[in-house]
Amino acid sequence: MWWPANLVQVSLFRALHEKEERPKGGVTRTQFFLIAFICSFAYYVFPGYMFEMLTSLSWICWIFPTSVLAQQLGSGLYGLGIAAVGLDWSTISAYLGSPLASPWFATANVAVGFVFVMYVLTPICYWLNVYKAKTFPIFSDDLFTSTGQEYNISSIITSNFHLNITAYEEEGPLYLSTFFAMTYGVGFAALSATAVHVLLFHGREIWEQSKSSFKDKGMDIHTRLMTRYKQVPEWWFWSILVANIAFTIFACQYYNDQLQLPWWGVLLACAIAIVFTLPIGIITAITNQTPGLNIITEYIIGYIYPGYPVANMCFKVYGYISMTQAVTFLQDFKLGHYMKIPPRTMFMAQVVGTLIAGFVYLGTAWWMMETIPDICETTDSSSPWTCPSDRVFYDASVIWGLIGPRRIFGDEGVYEAVNWFFLAGAVAPVLVWLAHKAFPKQEWIGLINMPVLISSTGMMPPATAVNYTTWVIAGFLSGFVVYRYRPDWWQRHNYVLSGALDAGLAFMGVLLYLCLGLEDISVDWWGNDLDGCSYATCPTAKGVFVEGCPVFD
Incomplete structure (x- = not known):
């Protein structure tokens, strides 16, 4: 059977070796890259600055704004992320890399593992109160x-x-x-x-x-x-x-x-x-x-x-x-x-490259530690420098x-x-x-x-959950749907599209920080409330008090 794993190699070879010619009625790969790059560059101003909620559209939280259970289920950033989706390439590629570069069977394996751990194993352990699970948020990296x-x-x-x-x-x-x-x-x-x-x-x-x-x-x-x-x-x-x-x-x-x-x-x-x-x-x-x-x-x-x-x-x-x-x-x-x-x-x-990167990373870290107040502090919700990986x-x-x-x-x-x-x-x-x-x-x-x-x-x-759900959706569309119905387009443009999306996002991200972030200029409105699920981190055990959360009897 001809699987997308083979097509990944074909796409790479065509991108590196195929002679660049304008297809009849179409554009060259270079032209396609520029078009995708400009679109990615222009679009990221919305999730990156003007409408940050596009990072995680957790619509179940909007329907049930006072329900702890609903927000635990629906929050894309602090819960299980059911039905949550992110219309932002950085949400898709931030942790798992580009889904366009993974063969479809690998994406399917990731999807099955994610569904089992996130939607089967974790809820069972939580609602059976294993290790006092209900005393803590269902999804959190805190201690x-x-x-x-x-x-x-x-x-x-x-x-x-x-x-x-x-x-x-x-x-x-x-x-x-x-x-x-x-x-x-x-x-x-x-x-x-x-x-x-x-x-x-x-x-x-x-x-x-x-x-x-x-x-x-x-x-x-x-x-x-x-x-x-x-x-x-x-x-x-x-x-x-x-x-x-x-x-x-x-x-x-x-x-x-x-x-x-x-x-x-x-x-x-x-x-x-x-x-x-x-x-x-x-x-x-x-x-x-x-x-x-x-x-x-x-x-x-x-x-x-x-x-x-x-x-x-x-x-x-x-x-x-x-x-x-x-x-x-x-x-x-x-x-x-x-x-x-x-x-x-x-x-x-x-x-x-390693030598240059070492000095650049060290200098950048030193500069950020000196110039950005309260870097990596999560108490200031308006600050983008929360450093989740660190x-x-x-x-x-x-x-x-x-x-x-x-x-x-x-x-x-x-x-x-x-x-x-x-x-x-x-x-x-x-x-x-x-x-x-x-x-x-x-x-x-x-x-x-x-x-x-x-x-x-x-x-x-x-x-978070929304990083995975959106990555799986994008990988499925790329590795199965597009491959099945437009294999030639997939082979010619897959890696080009991935690179263009990454490049547009990176350039706009740097531009936003240099022009607006350094001056601490932000837009304060509900569209920049990243998740809108304030109760998603609340415990559900009886008698546990956490500020901002309801206490269950």
Whole structure:
């Protein structure tokens, strides 16, 4: 069967290699890009400034403005997002990337996983009051006490960023919202599912490819064409690897009071990144979805080295982010391979780009911290600088680093049973593999990718329900409807449209900030109330008081 996964490759090749000619009665790809770019650029002034509610149209909240249940169900930003939709490309592509670049079967796997976690598992756990779920919001990345109040982290942390055991015992155990707790369980399952899936479905292929690579056999046309260029010597890669590990160990040892991570933590993080780059790279190559190592890196260092939140963050960066950057590096090299760019040119572009990006990121962060008052504070609802990803990063450092997994997910914690997700994730790919072997003619069984399906909600939070629902709708329209009825248009314009939408959004976003954001000029009206679901974060347990929420008897 001819699936959109193949069409993604066709579309990429046509975009990179096909001769640019004006089709009869149509426009060239360059003209199409400019038209789409201008439309995206002009449109983003509405969701980005004038009518921000377009980010999440949660119309169920409008119908039931005083109902906590309805707003929990309908809020696209703070609830389950039923029927919520965002008419904003940044809502669609902010966390999962462009849906136009994912094959349709991968989009279907993400959709099934999202529906199961968001609309089956989470509501069941919430309305059965599992782990006092009704005491907290149904969807939130905040940390809570057993009474539903926000956890006072500053009271349990010492001046040198260590856990004050006495203060923690007085404050009591830390609780998570229903969905936040489920995402950690899903993260456990996704890790074991990735390892088992790659072993079952791609183990033989990896072995055969490894043997053929040592014998210089099986080169495709692209590899043969690239042999005319000088290859990058392996010692270049080894030199950079060794130098970076050495500098990292030096920094962690010299600034140990600040970074907290010992030298062996750096080596362990690098080992985790190296081991998981291959299986996760395979999943990414097939589905354009990348399972993360963030939870397992936090889990490991949290058990080995509890009470050190900064060390936990550093370990996650060296383990998880290194793997992610390695996969991105391979993607760029593969693109250069298809475009016949000399490998040494690609290598130097990567090195120079990394150096420039490092200084730019550091300078930008420094400038924003100095110039934007109360950055990342959520108390000022009018400020766009709420930093959702950084808040989740901070919460993770508290959960896994400061308090430690043993006091939350271990024998001393509330959520010990969540560890069973590891077993569930390992069993799920086995069931698919057995079904595929039992019914080989049913091709759709082979398209069930458990690592992608299970890890589909891995970006939530900070991603919200409306990010997913809108992404799935756009991916379905692109990967199935357009492919089915206009495959030639899809092949010619898919990547061009995706790039144009991204570019238009980026340019208008920068322009709005430079012209209006720096001067703190905003439009104050109901259309800029992002969600309009003020009760979506309210608890429903009896007697729990939260400011601005009704109290249930």
